[in-house]
Amino acid sequence: MKLLPLYYFTCFLFISNFVNCFSQENTTSSNLLTTKQDGLLNNWFQKDELQDSIPGISLDKWYKQNKKVSKAKEIIVAVIDTKIDLKHEDLQNQIWINTKEIANNGVDDDGNGYVDDRNGWNFLGYKNGGSVVWNRYEFVRIVDEWGSLFKDKTESEIVIQEKHKYLEFKRAHKLLDDENKFYKNWLKSLRHHVDVFPLVKDTLKHFFPQEDYTYQQLDSLYNKYKINDKSYGKRRNDNDKDLGALIFYMMVSLEVGQRTFEDIKQQEMLLDSIVNKSLSIEYKDRGLNEDQQKFLKKVSGNNNVNTTVFFKSLEENHSTMVSGIIGANRSNSIGIKGIAQDVKIMPIVISSHGDEHDNDIAAAIRYAVDNGAKVINMSFGKEFSLHKKWVIDAYKYAEKHNVLLVHAAGNNGFNVDENPYYPSDVDYENPDEVVENFITVGSISQKIDSNFVSEFSNYGKKNLDLFAPGDKIYTATAGNSYAYDSGTSLAAPMVSGTAALIWSYFPKLTAKEVKQIILESGTAYEIEVLIPGGEGKKAKFSELSKSGKVLNVYKAMELAEKVSKK
Template sequence: IILLFAGCKSSKESVVSATLMIPKSNFTALELQTWYQKDYLTDSIPGISLDKWFKQNKKKSGREVIVAVIDTQVDINHEDLKDQFWTNQKEIPNNNIDDDNNGYVDDIHGWNFTSNKKGDYITWGNFESVRFIRQWDPLFKEKKEEQIKPEDIANYKEYQRAVKVNDKENIYYNRWLSGLNHSVSIFPLVKDTLKHFFPKEDYTYKQLDSLYKKHKLNDKTYRQRRESDDRDLGALIFYMMINMEDNESTLEALKGSQAELDSIVNKNLNKNFNDRIIIGDNPDVLEKGYGSGNVSITKKGLKNIQGHATKVTGIIAANRQNAIGVNGVAPNVKIMPLNISYSGDENDKDIAMAIYYAVDNGAKVINMSFGKEFSVHQQWVSDAFKYAEKHDVLLVHGSGNERFNVDENPYYPSDNSFDETPEVSANFINVGSTSARLDKTFVSAFSNYGKKNVDLFAPGEQIYTTTLGNTYKSDSGTSLAAPIVSGTAALIWSFYPNLTAIEIKQIIIDSGTTYNIEVTTPGTKDKLIAFSELSKSGKVLNVYNAMKLAEQRSKQKR
């Protein structure tokens, strides 16, 4: 039995209701696809009460709101999204002229900051820790703190943190790659050996496990076996069992994983790898115009990186009127795709320039479902935040999936400089992730949290949304919680345009649902903590309450 308080505050009144209910635990297939849109009081599912609001407001229609999605490239032709993208009416397509003089040539639907005019684009980029080390190596390498000038101490400490993270990641990924290299080389022997027991090669994991135990084989760890050259029968069976667990039961799958790990080691983690050669710009200078207007490139031979933004876009704006696929949080939304993400960490230059572009071209909400532990040019991003605040634009960010406390572990982009100074801006919402389970696992095990630097939570686990090639799948991450909040902000602005970005942020936070339960602290085995202690508000997004409170606040301003 869960004690729940659903609050809706205004400047004149505070309404609090309490109820005892048993949360739903068995879901139908349809409920699993739509759980996050449900209402706890009505459906016994801890969703955002979106369906409840739409059922009571079927005849209402709002004005159009532009939401910028700063993310990967996007599947712009998806059946449930193709009519939902912003079009720059001031630009004439494909004439190679900057018709609207905004600094970007042929920016019809947005801008790709990670490509060139030929259609090539970044697929692998450095981790930000690598960029930070490269930036400060000339000044700090092999130096002790007493040798550093007082004004450089903060950067020196961050450099030392980056070196530690980089060393740890190098060990981890090189060891993993070594194991995969060995698995690829030994795979033919594994297959041939298993043919002796299974001539048709139709074995299952359970059958291999039984064979492994039958021969009373030594239970060595997976890594030990992969990194050694152990070729006894037990090792060979164990290789295939692990491969099947990792969906690598074919040589092709193994080689695919090997190629991915090789790129992580030799590109993501390589100080000498220049990920900006394709673009041809200088990443240390802010400028307009680099990149291309193609936000959905399909080029043979290049890795497809449209998947992430396609999921995010569907949550915000999938067509609610076409009776197919999924329903986005908000109607009357046009998505402005701004591509900055790839396999690696986003570049601060691209983040800042994408925010400036979004603000200058009419976006009211900016969704940022990405993050990193370091920031080489944090001031650039902070200045862009302030620019968005000055122009009344709301920023929504996923808190990250590292399972740590972002009050103690820096995570960027952020409105916090992590140096005890006041927040950079007041228009930034940081969002953690919850599940459909109203028990100690209510907060997603992967979600970052923070009493100071996470504003509230929203559903982000097993969210059914649009995926590449007119398909639909469920996925999890704070990347999916953030667009639920972005869609809500757009919905509020659509009906109550006289509200400001800061007012909408406060409405979203004030109107959330408080669940009086203890949950497992992410990143711990089973350390329980009050849910209210994991974010600034201690609440979960509630669209129904938010729209009611927005209506009150809007009327007060008239």
């Protein structure tokens, strides 16, 4: 899971070159948009296309017509993700409790191999209660682990059995080189920003003694005082400190939510960690212990799944946002309304800054299955997978136990039929699906026009199953708050919540049937849309996913009732 969206870095990278990237929108679920509710926008995804002219999932329509339905069965939804805000007001009574486990007595009361797992498990945890903060990206691990096999070799020197592995190594090596170059340049630019920021603040006090300026006021000041000569539009060097440049520095800072020197220093610290940890061959993140190397079912960790760090741009928000969409309390008249009321969220932690380990992914799936989850939400992903077989075996374990897996398609804006994105129900060496209990979800916006598919969303006629709303979604965030955010990470829990709702009323359906119901009942849109990352190219919306549809709760519940009667 990457720390921040690429555009966020790009804005800062070119500060000293006066590149204006303010028109860009947030494209991942790690950069929050606002905490202000905005009328209809804050629940647009729950609306109905025919009744409201908004391409939502028709959730409100179903609830309005089913106010007197009999009590539903409680469904456990595992959220494999980051830590979660267990004390959030809108998640009270919605978190799974392992009733067979006595809290914090240091004993594995239920004998499941996990001591004191009262609310879930943290596979990144240490015995002292702490947790892994930084992981390397998977492509760095591949370059490190396979370097001795393939370094300095040409394709002609590789035996046929190792050809795919060799090509993955080359792809990983290229990405590592590109990312290192980009982030090191960004870090250099940010450090200049740190140096000049005190001067910026001091200069602006002349115009705003109370430092109460807004972006619009700075923009007016910038246009008034900027140097009006032919050389002004040219790129400047890092020592440029004229008044226009100083004003522009603060405009950029305000646009990306960094008003204080402490904000800038924190960002410098985070970026330094990306360069020197997540992208470093030398940095050794938590390695595999002896049990993990043998890939036994039980792995290390602790029971600390609760986040206590509330930075609005960090991953600590992620699980809370995802869980809020699935199961925020619908009856407490505060905050938001989740898709399904009769759910319990099972938090399972495997995500930190960097990429998830395949052994953690597999172990988390098995933990969820063994402890009663019917739906597993996986709003994380990576472009490489070092141990795909471990993960695929876990899929099959879930399939055997009639558990549905739901995965976010990713925010790279590419075709997942051509560009690998993991975890996936295909292994890309053999493109056939390995299981029938896996749904991959892309993101749409509220605009029924050429911008219907979110510009950041991955897509694929073969490997992406359907779309759901994932653009400007209002949801719960850590620190007992709420915010808008965007990303396929928020589209996937729409499907997970719908699956839980279906099962809560029709518990005899199989995971395969629930998947088919969700795909078949979606709403079709006969429009042409811009292909994400396609540089202006268009395609029929129906050609960007297997179903060619958008999630529709109302139709899914109707179809589920028909199928269950059969």
